[in-house]
Amino acid sequence: MTETWDAERRRGALQRMLTIRHFEEAVDKLFHEDHAFMTHYHLYIGQESTGVGLMEALGPDDKLATHHRNHGHILARGSDPKKALAEILGRQDGLNKGAGGTLHMSDPELGFISTSSIVGGSISLANGAGFALKQEGGDAIAVGLFGDGALEEGIAYEALNLAALYELPVLFVCENNSPGALGSAGGGFPTSVSAVKDLTTIPLTFGIPVETVDGRDLEGVNEVAAKAVDYCRGRKGPFFLHAVTDRWAGSQGLWPEVVTGELDISMAWDESNIKGEHEDWYRNHDPVLIYARKLLGSDEVSQDELTEMNEAQKTRIAEARDFALESPRPNPESALEHVFA
Amino acid sequence: MPTKNYADAMLDVLGNFMESDPNFVVMGNEVLGIGPEGMQFEPFQKKYGDRILFPPCSEAAYTAMAAGAAMVGHRMFAHLGLASFTYPAISSIANEISTARTSSGGTISCPVTLHISHGLLHGGGAQHSESPFGMYWNLPGIEIAAPSGAKEVKGLLTTAIKSDNPTIVLTHAFGYGAEDDVPDGDFEIPFGQANVAREGSDVTIVACSMMTSIALGAAEELAGEGINAEVVDLRTLVPLDEKTILDSVAKTGRLIVADEGRMHCGVASEIAAMVSEKGLDSLKASVARVARTDAPVAANQVQEEFISPTAEKIVSAARQVVGEVPAAAA
Numbered sequence: 001m002t003e004t005w006d007a008e009r010r011r012g013a014l015q016r017m018l019t020i021r022h023f024e025e026a027v028d029k030l031f032h033e034d035h036a037f038m039t040h041y042h043l044y045i046g047q048e049s050t051g052v053g054l055m056e057a058l059g060p061d062d063k064l065a066t067h068h069r070n071h072g073h074i075l076a077r078g079s080d081p082k083k084a085l086a087e088i089l090g091r092q093d094g095l096n097k098g099a100g101g102t103l104h105m106s107d108p109e110l111g112f113i114s115t116s117s118i119v120g121g122s123i124s125l126a127n128g129a130g131f132a133l134k135q136e137g138g139d140a141i142a143v144g145l146f147g148d149g150a151l152e153e154g155i156a157y158e159a160l161n162l163a164a165l166y167e168l169p170v171l172f173v174c175e176n177n178s179p180g181a182l183g184s185a186g187g188g189f190p191t192s193v194s195a196v197k198d199l200t201t202i203p204l205t206f207g208i209p210v211e212t213v214d215g216r217d218l219e220g221v222n223e224v225a226a227k228a229v230d231y232c233r234g235r236k237g238p239f240f241l242h243a244v245t246d247r248w249a250g251s252q253g254l255w256p257e258v259v260t261g262e263l264d265i266s267m268a269w270d271e272s273n274i275k276g277e278h279e280d281w282y283r284n285h286d287p288v289l290i291y292a293r294k295l296l297g298s299d300e301v302s303q304d305e306l307t308e309m310n311e312a313q314k315t316r317i318a319e320a321r322d323f324a325l326e327s328p329r330p331n332p333e334s335a336l337e338h339v340f341a
Numbered sequence: 342m343p344t345k346n347y348a349d350a351m352l353d354v355l356g357n358f359m360e361s362d363p364n365f366v367v368m369g370n371e372v373l374g375i376g377p378e379g380m381q382f383e384p385f386q387k388k389y390g391d392r393i394l395f396p397p398c399s400e401a402a403y404t405a406m407a408a409g410a411a412m413v414g415h416r417m418f419a420h421l422g423l424a425s426f427t428y429p430a431i432s433s434i435a436n437e438i439s440t441a442r443t444s445s446g447g448t449i450s451c452p453v454t455l456h457i458s459h460g461l462l463h464g465g466g467a468q469h470s471e472s473p474f475g476m477y478w479n480l481p482g483i484e485i486a487a488p489s490g491a492k493e494v495k496g497l498l499t500t501a502i503k504s505d506n507p508t509i510v511l512t513h514a515f516g517y518g519a520e521d522d523v524p525d526g527d528f529e530i531p532f533g534q535a536n537v538a539r540e541g542s543d544v545t546i547v548a549c550s551m552m553t554s555i556a557l558g559a560a561e562e563l564a565g566e567g568i569n570a571e572v573v574d575l576r577t578l579v580p581l582d583e584k585t586i587l588d589s590v591a592k593t594g595r596l597i598v599a600d601e602g603r604m605h606c607g608v609a610s611e612i613a614a615m616v617s618e619k620g621l622d623s624l625k626a627s628v629a630r631v632a633r634t635d636a637p638v639a640a641n642q643v644q645e646e647f648i649s650p651t652a653e654k655i656v657s658a659a660r661q662v663v664g665e666v667p668a669a670a671a
Contacts, residue, residue, distance in 0.1 A: 090641025101640025152397030335644035
């Protein structure tokens with residue numbers, strides 16, 4: 001069912017997108033400038049609207065399985081950016097005591113199960129959470145988050161089949177960020193390579209209902225997600241949500257880089273800075289700017305308020321950064337503490 | 342000899358086969374890793390683009406596809422990415438590639454080369470840090486090479502692709518930029534010939550892949566303490582050059598096996614077992630294994646190092662085994 005969004009809810013959603021955006025900008029700086037961690041990472045810039053729109057449709061008892069591009073999911077669900085950033089730096093105060101890092105960050109207190117960085121891992125694990133929740137008899141659901149690339153793995157097809165056969169209450173959320181991607185053949189980061197031109201035909205083959213949404217449209221994502229969540233809560237079986245976004249330029253190459261620059265919120269109302277190589281991104285694809293413009297247009301927020309909200313989130317992330325950098329490194333010996341329960 | 346890095350050495354080999362064998366195919370994404378060396382792939386891609394495949398994340402299917410083509414007689418090179426990414430392909434490797442020759446009564450060969458990037462990425466966590474030498478060594482019928490430097494990459498990869506057997510070549514994910522003097526032209530290093538990378542008289546350190554250079558570093562430090570270590574670079578695990586290992590232990594009387602794979606059921610345990618069976622009389626001290634502790638790798642360098650073999654741990658093991666010399670033998 002479609003819920004009406006009042007100004008307060010809209011501001012909350014925008015605030016969460018701003019948190020994610022500035023968090024991801026901080027991650028990038030901590031890697032490129034501070035060399036505070038060394039491993040490959042994946043940013044959620046350009047997909048904030050999908051994460052926030054989706055999480056707004058979920059309840060506290062729902063379980064989630066995310067993947068290598070997890071930062072935005074975890075923050076959209078409400079995790080503390082301090083602990084999340086400390087985790088990425090491999091510090092003691094991180095969500096997973098620094099053992100998971102960017103690739104395996106999880107927040108079980110918010111319903112996340114283990115975060116797999118193996119392509120297709122999350123889609124198959126979500127089935128298990130869905131199975132358990134169905135067995136428990138309530139109406140909680142499981143959410144399997146994955147990118148379009150996960151549909152290249154054989155296990156994805158096996159998992160969709162199981163979900164359909166056992167009518168599991170699993171919401172499969174495919175964030176398709178391949179449109180416009182370079183891919184390996186173009187010298188960029190690998191991207192989805194599929195003979196299937198319309199990915200929505202895949203779940204349909206298994207009799208799983210599917211709906212495609214514009215991933216940049218936060219409330220549009222939420223509307224469809226709410227309907228899908230109801231379907232799964234009603235124990236009608238799995239549902240497949242296909243959210244499409246263009247590939248953000250910073251994720252084109254093998255190593256992410258904030259090539260579009262730090263978010264300039266004034267682009268929501270001031271045309272003069274919207275120019276250059278990434279003009280189309282600022283104008284038509286940046287979901288944060290798109291939503292800010294929407295709120296401005298409906299007079300639910302003023303330019304000053306937007307500036308203030310943006311600054312508040314920048315400050316919050318700056319504090320998270322300090323917290324993460326000051327957090328101690330874990331004890332070496334604790335590497336062996338959690339091998340077994 | 343020209344100085345080249347791993348990535349250059351790999352392209353030398355792949356280019357030679359592209360030139361000499363019209364059916365030779367390279368498949369895989371990020372064949373030269375995701376570091377700056379990846380850029381070196383561009384001219385190769387331009388030249389041989391029609392025989393380079395960038396397959397989807399379908400490791401099981403493209404490993405089997407490479408194997409199937411190899412069973413038809415084509416030489417195939419498949420880069421599977423990081424070691425953890427090969428695990429979805431284990432059925433193709435363990436059930437098909439490993440068994441085809443035996444199950445066909447010797448009538449079918451599978452000359453496929455699977456290339457894997459292994460080892461610590463320094464923060465890669467549980468699924469981007471694996472060195473599954475032992476896991477793959479447990480599968481019969483597959484030759485395994487673990488080159489220690491750019492020269493070995495060139496020589497061993499050439500031999501691997503020429504081999505009529507399936508081969509797995511594990512190069513270190515952090516090593517693509519490491520340079521060495523690499524011979525030009527067609528250069529092979531025969532399988533089953535370990536290399537004494539450093540001669541010594543007090544203790545033998547056996548290693549493979551990047552652990553060889555770490556062992557050489559440890560040997561330098563030990564030399565400063567008056568302990569003269571010999572470093573044996575295995576080069577291949579299958580076939581294993583038992584003679585070079587046993588000869589070295591006969592000379593030094595002491596053995597350390599340093600390995601980035603896990604402690605149990607790994608390279609270190611296998612070499613220790615072999616020497617205890619065939620060279621016990623040479624040993625003046627118990628064998629020391631310096632390998633990764635049996636724990637998933639945490640995504641921080643402090644804990645990563647704690648469970649991993651390091652030069653420091655090799656040095657400490659050497660002090661121990663040298664100190665263990667029985668009074669009568671000293």
